[in-house]
Structures are given as C-alpha cells and as structure tokens.
Amino acid sequence: MANSPIKIYYEVFPVLNSSGKKIGEVARPIIYFLLNYKHGKMFGPMGAIIDSGADYNLFPADVADILGIKLMKGEEKVNEGIGGKRVKTYRHLGIKMFVEGYSFNTSIDFSKEISVPLLGQQGFFDKFKKITFSRVDEEVLIET
Amino acid sequence: MNKQKIKGLEKYSDKWVALDKSKTTIVAGGKNLKKVLADASKKVDKPFLMRVPPLDVSFSP
Numbered sequence: 001m002a003n004s005p006i007k008i009y010y011e012v013f014p015v016l017n018s019s020g021k022k023i024g025e026v027a028r029p030i031i032y033f034l035l036n037y038k039h040g041k042m043f044g045p046m047g048a049i050i051d052s053g054a055d056y057n058l059f060p061a062d063v064a065d066i067l068g069i070k071l072m073k074g075e076e077k078v079n080e081g082i083g084g085k086r087v088k089t090y091r092h093l094g095i096k097m098f099v100e101g102y103s104f105n106t107s108i109d110f111s112k113e114i115s116v117p118l119l120g121q122q123g124f125f126d127k128f129k130k131i132t133f134s135r136v137d138e139e140v141l142i143e144t
Numbered sequence: 145m146n147k148q149k150i151k152g153l154e155k156y157s158d159k160w161v162a163l164d165k166s167k168t169t170i171v172a173g174g175k176n177l178k179k180v181l182a183d184a185s186k187k188v189d190k191p192f193l194m195r196v197p198p199l200d201v202s203f204s205p
Contacts, residue, residue, distance in 0.1 A: 012149050016200040062177040082204045093146035116195045
C-alpha cells in the first residue's frame with residue numbers, strides 16, 4: 001500500500017514598495033523539516049523554499065554553524081544565479097533531513113553570500129517519487 | 145486551500161523569524177539565527193524557523 005503523500009501549503013508573503021508600504025502579496029512553496037549532521041543534535045523545524053530551478057540544496061552559512069559544520073571544510077563549488085551572479089559555496093555530506101515521517105541522507109551547499117534556504121533537484125527532488133505543484137490550490141503534494 | 149498568512153511579517157524583510165506551532169505568529173526575529181532560536185525557545189517549544197526573503201524586491205532564486 002502506497003504511503004499518503006505529504007501535503008504542504010504555499011505561504012503568503014507581503015510585497016512592499018520602497019517606502020515599506022504593502023502593495024501586494026506573493027505565495028511561495030515553503031516546507032518545514034528537521035536536520036542533523038553526522039547523527040548530531042537535531043535542528044529545526046526550519047523552512048525552505050522548494051525550488052525546482054535550483055540544481056542543489058543551497059543554504060545560508062548560519063545553518064551550517066548551528067549544525068556544527070565547519071563551513072570551509074566542505075567541497076568548494078560555485079553557484080551561478082539569476083543575472084549571472086556567482087557565489088562561492090561549500091558542499092557538505094552527512095546531513096539527514098526529516099520531512100514529516102520520511103527521512104533521507106542529503107548534501108547541502110552552504111554559502112555566506114546567500115540568505116534564503118532553497119531545496120533543489122539534487123538532494124531534495126531526487127529523494128521523492130513525485131512532487132506535484134498545484135498553483136491553483138496553492139499546495140504541493142510530495143510522494144515518498 | 146489553506147493559505148498561511150504570518151502576522152506582522154512586514155517588519156522582518158530579509159531576516160530570520162521564529163514562529164509558534166500555528167506557523168502564523170512570530171515569536172522572535174532578527175538577523176542572527178542563533179539569537180532568534182534562543183529567544184524563541186524561551187517562549188515556545190520547538191519554534192519553526194524561516195528566513196524571510198527580501199519583501200521589497202522580486203525574489204528569483
């Protein structure tokens with residue numbers, strides 16, 4: 001019997017103008033999970049954007065610090081984002097992610113130059129059978 | 145549909161926030177993740193942590 005899919009809902013963020021006045025809203029698919037590094041202390045729940053356009057999981061260096069990871073001991077990589085901006089990242093293995101009742105080993109590229117955690121194709125999408133985005137219903141179904 | 149709306153998010157553009165279990169109420173916020181976690185942990189058990197994207201620009205990761 002197949003497991004029930006994990007269902008998450010988009011979260012709505014305000015859009016502000018340069019004066020800080022709210023001028024609209026935007027919805028983003030955020031999922032919460034727990035993390036640990038090499039069977040260490042559990043951290044979270046924390047949220048990240050499920051980003052089908054990201055190749056790898058990409059997290060700010062603050063999270064590495066909390067997990068007890070020495071940032072610069074990771075494998076050095078370069079990540080290119082929109083507008084061709086390149087940032088230096090450090091890939092770390094040995095990280096376990098717990099999404100509701102499902103867990104898997106993964107890698108995360110950490111960087112001091114990014115702020116918002118992103119979950120990408122390698123290390124997140126490839127850990128599940130199927131991920132379906134429904135923009136109309138503002139939900140994401142994740143099949144394990 | 146179950147749109148999540150976090151109250152008072154406008155004040156936390158490009159900062160960490162910690163939410164209570166409803167995931168709609170901010171219990172702590174700021175630039176320093178460790179401090180946000182420590183402050184939130186005094187108020188609630190297992191706060192939900194999230195980095196708020198910058199709110200005054202389009203965010204295209």
